[in-house]
Amino acid sequence: MEPILYKVFGAVVTIILAFVVGMTYMGLSRKITARVQNRVGPPVYQNFLDALKLISKKTAIHHGIMQMMGPAFFMVTSIGSLMFIPVLNDGRFFSNLNFEGDLVFLLYLMVFGPLGMALGAGQTGNPNSAIGVTRGLSQMVGFEIPWVMALVALMIQYDTTSIVGLMEAQSASGTWLVFSSPFAFIAAVLAMLGMFRYSPFDIVGAPTELASGPVAENGGKYLFTMMSSNSIFAFVKLTLYVDLFLGGADNLIELLIKTFAIYLIPMLYGLVSPRYRTEQAVRYFWGWPLFFGFLAIMYAVVF
Amino acid sequence: MMNDKNSQKIVDIIQNYARLHSLFVLAYGTGCGAIEIPPTMTSRYDAERFGIRGAATPRQADVLLITGYLTTKTLKRVIRVYEQMQDPKYVIGFGSCTINGGMYWDSYNTIKVLDKYLPVDVYINGCMPRPEAVIAGFVKLQSLIREGKAEGAKLYKDNLEQYRENQKKVIPNWVMPEYNW
Amino acid sequence: MEEIKSKIIERIKANFSDAKNKSYPGDRIDFSVNKETIPSILFYLKDEMGFKHLSHITCVDWLEENEFEVIFIIWSPLEKLKVFVRTRLDRDNPVMDNIDVIWRQAHTYEREMREMFGIQFNGLEAPQDFLLEDWEGMPPMRRDFDTEGYAAETFFERPGREDAKDVREILTERSGEIVPDFAKKYSR
Numbered sequence: 001m002e003p004i005l006y007k008v009f010g011a012v013v014t015i016i017l018a019f020v021v022g023m024t025y026m027g028l029s030r031k032i033t034a035r036v037q038n039r040v041g042p043p044v045y046q047n048f049l050d051a052l053k054l055i056s057k058k059t060a061i062h063h064g065i066m067q068m069m070g071p072a073f074f075m076v077t078s079i080g081s082l083m084f085i086p087v088l089n090d091g092r093f094f095s096n097l098n099f100e101g102d103l104v105f106l107l108y109l110m111v112f113g114p115l116g117m118a119l120g121a122g123q124t125g126n127p128n129s130a131i132g133v134t135r136g137l138s139q140m141v142g143f144e145i146p147w148v149m150a151l152v153a154l155m156i157q158y159d160t161t162s163i164v165g166l167m168e169a170q171s172a173s174g175t176w177l178v179f180s181s182p183f184a185f186i187a188a189v190l191a192m193l194g195m196f197r198y199s200p201f202d203i204v205g206a207p208t209e210l211a212s213g214p215v216a217e218n219g220g221k222y223l224f225t226m227m228s229s230n231s232i233f234a235f236v237k238l239t240l241y242v243d244l245f246l247g248g249a250d251n252l253i254e255l256l257i258k259t260f261a262i263y264l265i266p267m268l269y270g271l272v273s274p275r276y277r278t279e280q281a282v283r284y285f286w287g288w289p290l291f292f293g294f295l296a297i298m299y300a301v302v303f
Numbered sequence: 304m305m306n307d308k309n310s311q312k313i314v315d316i317i318q319n320y321a322r323l324h325s326l327f328v329l330a331y332g333t334g335c336g337a338i339e340i341p342p343t344m345t346s347r348y349d350a351e352r353f354g355i356r357g358a359a360t361p362r363q364a365d366v367l368l369i370t371g372y373l374t375t376k377t378l379k380r381v382i383r384v385y386e387q388m389q390d391p392k393y394v395i396g397f398g399s400c401t402i403n404g405g406m407y408w409d410s411y412n413t414i415k416v417l418d419k420y421l422p423v424d425v426y427i428n429g430c431m432p433r434p435e436a437v438i439a440g441f442v443k444l445q446s447l448i449r450e451g452k453a454e455g456a457k458l459y460k461d462n463l464e465q466y467r468e469n470q471k472k473v474i475p476n477w478v479m480p481e482y483n484w
Numbered sequence: 485m486e487e488i489k490s491k492i493i494e495r496i497k498a499n500f501s502d503a504k505n506k507s508y509p510g511d512r513i514d515f516s517v518n519k520e521t522i523p524s525i526l527f528y529l530k531d532e533m534g535f536k537h538l539s540h541i542t543c544v545d546w547l548e549e550n551e552f553e554v555i556f557i558i559w560s561p562l563e564k565l566k567v568f569v570r571t572r573l574d575r576d577n578p579v580m581d582n583i584d585v586i587w588r589q590a591h592t593y594e595r596e597m598r599e600m601f602g603i604q605f606n607g608l609e610a611p612q613d614f615l616l617e618d619w620e621g622m623p624p625m626r627r628d629f630d631t632e633g634y635a636a637e638t639f640f641e642r643p644g645r646e647d648a649k650d651v652r653e654i655l656t657e658r659s660g661e662i663v664p665d666f667a668k669k670y671s672r
Contacts, residue, residue: 030351039349046354052321053365058390061362212359219362219389376617403642409632411624412616416640473638476618 011083015232017252018082022231023047025238025260029267036271051227057220063124070120071218071225077113078232081106085239086164088255089171089248101161103151106240113233114140117214117226124217132213135278136204142285143194143201149293150188154244157181157300163240167248176247183296185245189265190289194281195237198270201281238262315451322365322391323448324354326441329364329388331381334371336398339431348434355441361387366444369421371431372400374412375473378420382470385421386482392456393448395440396423399430406430419469422455488563489513492533500525511565519554519571519580526556526569526586535560535567538586541593543601545627548666550575552603556583578603600625 027047034041062068084102114136121129154177155161158169170176178185194201205213215226238259242249246262249255276284330340343350344357358364361384373381385394396417399405404415417423424447427440447453459466463482471477492513493505503525504516517525529535537559544553556569573580582605584591595614597603602623613619622629656663 034349034351038346040352041349042351042354042356046325049321049354050325052318053325056318056321060389061387207357207359210359212363215363216360217362219360219364223363376615379617403644404639409635411629411631411634411638413635414639415635416642419640469640474618475620 014082014087015079017087018232018235019228021256021259022233022235023051023228025234025263026231028260029263032267033271047227047231051224054220054224054227060220060222062222063217066123067120067217067222070116070118070123071222071229073116073119074113075225075229075232077109077116078229078236080112081109082232082236084109084163085236086167086243086248087239088252089167089250099162100165103155103161103163103166106163107148107151110236111140111144113229120218120222121214121216126216128210128212128216129214132204132206132210132216135210136214138278139194139201139203139281139285142282143191143289146187146285146289146293147191147195149290150184150191150296151244153184153187153293153296153300154181156297157184157303163243167243170247177245181296181299183292183299187289187292187296188241188245190292191285192237192241192262193266193269194285196234196266196270198266200270200273200276200284202270202275203278203281206275234263235259319448319451323445326353326355326366326393326444327358327364328355328366328368329358329361329384330368330370331384332370333373333377334398334400336370336431339397339434339437340368340370343434343437348438350438350441353438353441353445361385362389364388365392367392367394368397369394369401369417370397372398372405372407372413373417375414376412378414378470379474379479382421383479386479390456391453393424393444393453394421394455395444396426397437397440398432399428402426402428414473420466420473422458422466424453424455485511485565489565492563492565492567495533496525496528499528512568513565514568514570516570516572519573522556522569522571523581523583523586526558526583529558529567529569530586533560534562535565537561538590539566541590541597543597543603545575545601545625546572547575547627552578552601554580554597554603573603580605582607584608599623602626 024044024047027042027044030046031041031044084106118133118137121133154166157180158166160166160169166177173180197204204210205215210216215223218226239255241262242255242258246258249258330337332340342348344355361367365388367381367385367388369381385392396402400407400413401417401423404410404413407413408415414420425440425444427436429436432440444453496503496515497505500517500521502518502521506514506516508514515525535558539557539559540555541557542555544555546553552573552575554571554573557566558569559566571580578601580603582594584594591608591610594605594608595610598605598608599612599614599616599619600623616624624631624634
């Protein structure tokens with residue numbers, strides 16, 4: 001087969017895989033939440049039904065061109081960052097667009113999705129959306145710093161800025177990065193709590209006080225786009241964590257087990273936590289996560 | 304080439320299946336009925352197993368659940384909320400006050416028959432209806448959607464002038480955007 | 485408690501010549517005054533006697549005497565006593581002084597009374613609409629306002645509801661309660 005066709009086919013399969021896995025994880029999280037609250041809960045495929053219903057809505061009102069651009073921006077960012085993540089270890093089929101230095105590029109790209117959402121929310125003119133956007137951006141200022149510090153520690157320690165390079169370093173040394181640089185892992189996991197926006201950090205979409213925040217004016221197809229890009233983005237983040245800290249995955253089953261294990265951390269932490277206020281969330285991220293980030297950098301420099 | 308009518312029928316069946324199993328509810332809780340919604344949604348009665356879920360804004364919602372009496376002042380807001388919702392949309396009238404006025408049948412500012420002002424798909428009787436009755440109402444709405452009979456939005460669009468006349472009768476100061484979808 | 489009550493009554497009577505007292509058992513003291521005295525007596529009770537808390541302001545429509553009665557209920561947390569201050573207004577021209585400079589929360593009650601009974605308060609600065617919206621005609625809580633007629637005329641009626649209308653008459657017949665004539669006419 002032509003190599004370019006092979007690559008395009010691989011990219012399409014990756015997108016479909018990310019969509020299905022992300023949506024199933026969202027459904028599983030609803031089911032697990034329900035079981036924790038002693039309920040029966042919706043079926044696991046509930047999110048697919050929601051998505052199908054949302055695209056089969058007959059009308060979709062928009063307030064201007066930027067509101068259409070916002071969800072599209074988010075979708076493009078999710079798929080774009082998916083393209084730079086090596087999904088499996090051997091890297092033939094799912095390697096997509098890796099290059100030297102893609103970790104730095106990914107750090108930059110992952111901020112774009114929320115920015116697109118902010119642009120779209122600004123057009124709607126809903127005050128709740130505006131408040132949600134400001135909250136989201138200040139929360140991002142909080143968790144980006146420990147997250148970047150953890151990644152910088154990894155880059156210093158292994159002298160590479162490529163995700164594939166880090167994965168090769170793990171397979172060469174035989175230990176996962178969880179064990180060889182534990183402080184970076186702790187800082188990154190604490191930052192992940194904010195990235196997934198589960199309960200103590202769900203200040204952006206807070207449905208009871210902000211009426212779901214930035215997506216308040218989006219229904220139908222817009223909400224479907226937001227929802228599917230959210231699930232693809234969740235898959236991106238989970239796979240990135242598995243690649244960086246858990247030594248990647250050799251086949252899809254291993255990938256699913258590892259990503260779900262990572263996914264359980266923010267979800268179960270969210271189930272037992274009430275919501276923070278914005279300044280509390282920022283203070284949280286600038287406390288222990290930042291400390292572990294510093295520790296990780298010192299560990300990387302000294303050893 | 305497939306027959307257009309038959310293919311449309313298949314699409315309808317699939318879409319209706321998705322619609323009836325994923326109802327996003329916007330509860331308009333002005334009356335006393337709002338207190339019956341939390342038990343319906345939480346552990347004891349767990350409406351989420353039917354795919355019923357709360358929506359935060361009218362744009363995302365499919366079902367407008369009107370809980371209890373509506374004064375002329377709140378009727379204006381309810382009409383506004385209903386018109387912001389995206390098609391297909393359904394209305395559930397909840398409690399006797401929406402059916403015939405209930406205990407407010409002689410009040411000077413409470414409307415008595417809701418379906419003169421908004422197209423109601425399902426009424427839930429009772430004062431107050433228990434969560435079991437609420438879930439029964441939702442199941443009734445689901446069966447109506449499955450049969451393709453929940454056509455409230457179409458009814459509203461077709462008889463818009465008559466509904467407007469009724470609404471303007473109780474709301475003298477009418478400042479509302481045009482309804483055009 | 486009775487000693488404190490009589491002391492308070494004496495002090496008020498010495499200061500306000502038009503204050504008429506009616507005795508009630510328990511922690512309740514009752515004064516009737518002219519409407520011109522209302523701000524000064526409330527101010528005196530608040531500042532000199534320690535009745536710091538305004539519990540409620542309410543209005544009674546005495547249709548047969550063609551008067552409104554406005555009642556201020558104030559409470560002393562120190563003495564654990566409450567004072568009712570009543571005043572009568574002419575029903576055709578119900579005007580009295582605004583007291584929201586004494587208690588800020590009186591503002592809400594005054595707006596409600598202005599809307600529901602049509603009582604005008606001198607110097608009350610608030611928009612006309614409070615609970616009702618775009619209301620025209622007679623204020624709805626006046627007793628000569630025909631609520632049932634208004635509701636029948638303005639709102640639709642579900643067929644089948646007519647038989648429930650004489651429930652009250654049936655109930656009074658069954659219980660043997662004697663309903664006075666004016667109540668038959670105005671209250672249901």
